[in-house]
Ligand SMILES: Nc1nc2c(ncn2[C@@H]2O[C@H](COP(=O)(O)OP(=O)(O)OP(=O)(O)O)[C@@H](O)[C@H]2O)c(=O)[nH]1
């Protein structure tokens with residue numbers, strides 16, 4: 001049997017937030033008003049289809065005093081107490097006055113461990129003692145979690161009070177806890193009861209493996225997105241009556257949209273690997289990372305600096321492709337106009353290099369085709385990579401109790417990619433050049449995914465300030 005833990009306490013202390021974090025479930029209802037959770041719900045955390053532990057979200061205590069009076073009026077010896085709690089639940093099932101108490105005590109009576117949640121930002125008060133006594137009477141293994149909602153600090157008082165009723169007392173930030181905090185809390189569950197230790201150790205190991213797997217799969221997906229974006233072309237048949245310039249802007253817009261969509265698909269894939277599906281839905285209409293893929297600002301932030309581009313040798317080839325490839329003389333003059341404006345300032349610091357070539361291709365049967373792409377700007381793959389890196393970081397570190405949308409701002413350094421370890425940047429550079437040349441080999445594709453995996457292990461926040469903040 002896998003261990004289960006009932007998360008209990010006063011209303012509005014962050015119980016559901018803790019469940020959301022530990023069960024990796026961002027659909028759990030969390031709200032600012034007491035009484036958000038009305039019924040007990042079981043959430044199983046599974047890794048690769050295998051259940052590891054169960055968390056039970058419960059409503060808060062409403063009539064603790066009456067419950068304790070009922071228990072105390074019947075108990076003659078300590079040995080009877082757990083049985084009496086069970087009897088309380090049995091006799092009050094269906095009694096609306098004690099619905100919340102029955103909901104929260106029922107899983108404990110059934111064998112769940114207790115996680116008692118308090119808010120360490122608010123002062124300790126004797127009313128909590130009644131709840132703690134009831135929990136003590138259940139006789140189940142129990143841990144207290146001091147959550148901090150707000151800025152007050154009464155943690156010491158709480159510790160003194162809680163230590164009398166709980167074998168383990170921990171401070172746990174339900175909303176900001178990172179992966180290591182979570183693992184450390186889980187290990188604590190194993191200390192509560194010998195019988196659970198094996199299962200808890202297994203869960204910790206499974207979560208670590210899963211995290212590595214998610215990173216590797218994200219890297220594979222980002223590599224595919226990168227290759228698809230580098231290989232993308234958009235074509236349209238050209239006839240003599242059409243306004244070529246108008247057609248050309250439309251084609252360029254469509255082309256950019258397709259790359260944006262491909263990038264968004266990759267974002268969704270990464271978010272779903274980390275079980276942030278609700279976030280995906282929320283974000284569908286808006287750009288996750290504020291700057292658009294094709295604006296100069298984004299290129300300044302996410303790509304490589306000109307110096308690094310030059311050092312890595314990425315500039316050659318890209319610069320060589322300077323003009324518009326005109327296969328059909330006259331038309332190329334028309335096509336040449338306005339491309340810089342279309343592309344904004346994206347390549348400005350590369351001397352006005354265009355992102356993608358626009359070509360007019362002659363067709364064997366006499367028709368003509370206007371083609372845009374593939375993208376040949378040297379910094380383009382780095383910008384895609386930089387954006388994916390920041391996004392992955394925000395998602396991987398994100399807690400499932402967080403409800404605001406993802407936003408990122410990078411304020412310190414520019415040229416995020418300059419911060420990569422030299423060896424890794426050089427390796428990536430080699431692979432990106434081969435990808436840009438088209439027809440990347442299976443072996444190179446694999447190496448690219450591996451190298452991107454290495455990149456994801458680094459924290460982009462080490463060199464630049466990355467915030468995940470309320471919009
Ligand atoms: N800043 C901050 N807010 C938190 C934290 N934990 C919970 N909250 C907020 O506190 C409120 C209550 O959180 P819930 O998780 O719904 O609390 P609950 O104990 O399940 O509440 P009920 O179901 O109503 O008993 C929500 O607005 C949360 O966003 C925290 O660690 N930090």
Ligand SMILES: [Mg+2]
Pocket residue numbers: 015016017029030036037057058
């Ligand atoms: Mg709740």
